Amino acid sequence: MDEAELMPGDVDLDVTHSAINYKDGLAITGERPVVRRFPMIPGVDLAGRVTRSTHPDFKPGDRVVATGCGVGESHFGGFAEKARLNGDWLTHLPDGLTAARAMTAGTAGLTAMFCLLALERHGLTPADGTAIVTGAAGGVGSFAVALLARSGWRVAAVTGRESEADYLRQLGASEILARDAFTTPGKLLQEQRFAAGVDMVGGVTLANLLAQTRCDGAIAACGNVGGMDLPTSVAPFILRGVSLLGVESVRPRIALRREAWGRLAADLDPALIDAMRETVPFDQALEKAKTIVRGAIRGRTVIEMPAAADS
Ligand code: NDP
Numbered sequence: 001m002d003e004a005e006l007m008p009g010d011v012d013l014d015v016t017h018s019a020i021n022y023k024d025g026l027a028i029t030g031e032r033p034v035v036r037r038f039p040m041i042p043g044v045d046l047a048g049r050v051t052r053s054t055h056p057d058f059k060p061g062d063r064v065v066a067t068g069c070g071v072g073e074s075h076f077g078g079f080a081e082k083a084r085l086n087g088d089w090l091t092h093l094p095d096g097l098t099a100a101r102a103m104t105a106g107t108a109g110l111t112a113m114f115c116l117l118a119l120e121r122h123g124l125t126p127a128d129g130t131a132i133v134t135g136a137a138g139g140v141g142s143f144a145v146a147l148l149a150r151s152g153w154r155v156a157a158v159t160g161r162e163s164e165a166d167y168l169r170q171l172g173a174s175e176i177l178a179r180d181a182f183t184t185p186g187k188l189l190q191e192q193r194f195a196a197g198v199d200m201v202g203g204v205t206l207a208n209l210l211a212q213t214r215c216d217g218a219i220a221a222c223g224n225v226g227g228m229d230l231p232t233s234v235a236p237f238i239l240r241g242v243s244l245l246g247v248e249s250v251r252p253r254i255a256l257r258r259e260a261w262g263r264l265a266a267d268l269d270p271a272l273i274d275a276m277r278e279t280v281p282f283d284q285a286l287e288k289a290k291t292i293v294r295g296a297i298r299g300r301t302v303i304e305m306p307a308a309a310d311s
Contacts, residue, residue: 001041006084007076010055013048013064013085016308017103018078020285020301021045021139022225025293027072028286036074042289043078044071045106047099048307055087063093065261067107068250079285081305091257094265103302104277105264108139111249113260115140115198115220116147118245122218126152128195129214133157134182135200135225135295136173137164142276142299144198146171150267156194158182158205164298170275182208183226188235196220203227210236210244218243225295276300 006012027034027042035042050062058064069089071077076084093102119131131148135141136157148155149172157168160179168176182205192214199206200223209219210232221244236242276299280288288301 003082009084009086011050011058011085011087012052013083014051014307015046015048015078015081015083015305017047017099018043018303019045019103019106020288020292021107022292025289028289029293031293034073041076041080042072044068045103046078046083047103058087064090065093065102066090067110069252089252091261094261096265100302101270101273104273104300107249108300109143109264110260111140111222112143112147113264114247114249115144115222118220118247119196119218124196130154130156130194131196132194133198134205136168137161137298139300141200142171145173146268146272186211188233201226203229204231206230207232210242213242216241218245220245220247222247277302279304
């Protein structure tokens with residue numbers, strides 16, 4: 001393709017970095033209908049340098065990031081050297097983050113931060129008890145563990161991969177729990193173990209999490225790697241005052257995005273962000289997208305585009 005074929009937008013970019021999200025894996029393998037039109041350039045995350053802009057907030061040379069907003073689903077995305085986007089979807093690269101670190105976060109880091117903000121806005125604090133994170137060694141999970149621990153929470157990390165226990169402890173997890181312990185249907189109300197949670201899985205796992213949440217606690221639900229259904233009852237809600245907080249990261253809501261990016265840059269140690277990243281060249285993107293759907297990626301995979309060399 002050439003630049004003339006890019007979709008309409010008021011800002012042009014040289015893409016320096018992108019990243020692989022679970023959703024990109026679903027789009028590329030076709031396992032779920034993520035792509036809304038064909039042809040499509042996938043890649044829901046990108047970072048780059050502005051080369052042309054008629055948007056008042058951006059000028060050539062600016063470093064920017066974009067995540068969600070339909071990019072890689074209905075608008076050409078980050079798996080390309082050039083992008084043309086709506087400036088309202090862009091955020092300036094936050095102070096303190098390189099493009100590679102911003103893409104290490106990407107949709108995963110932003111979603112984990114949205115989950116933390118949702119729990120905080122619900123009024124929960126580390127003094128309330130332990131926070132549980134499922135799918136902990138994945139992208140959103142890694143950031144959720146690190147962000148909650150950084151905010152003072154005692155974190156229980158749920159993983160299906162025992163081999164990732166050291167990695168999760170390095171991110172700040174205090175306790176490692178086996179995924180299998182949450183996948184069998186259980187009683188509607190169980191022992192109250194957790195004050196808060198971030199769930200990547202859905203299905204029976206989320207039902208068990210709700211059943212094990214303490215009175216007035218909350219679970220922020222953002223993922224469905226274990227299924228779209230939720231076989232639960234109203235018991236945790238009406239008998240324990242438990243709340244289920246829905247989190248989605250696609251709609252623009254630029255004020256919330258800027259708050260979350262600022263907090264990500266301020267809260268996380270750059271060395272910890274680096275520990276979550278594997279960097280691959282563009283020609284490995286397809287293979288990695290297939291790997292993520294198998295749940296076999298640790299942390300985040302960042303794609304370095306040729307233009308990164310000039311950045
Ligand atoms: P990853 O593949 O990086 O992480 C998912 C993790 O879940 C895996 O690493 C694995 O972790 C665990 N897992 C995989 N399969 C299963 C299974 N069958 N049952 C239980 N656990 C499993 O994906 P992302 O972090 O990119 O995304 C996680 C989820 O969040 C996805 O469903 C994605 O669509 C969703 N998401 C939603 C967003 C929103 O806006 N709401 C934004 C971003 C992501 P481990 O080996 O440690 O158990």
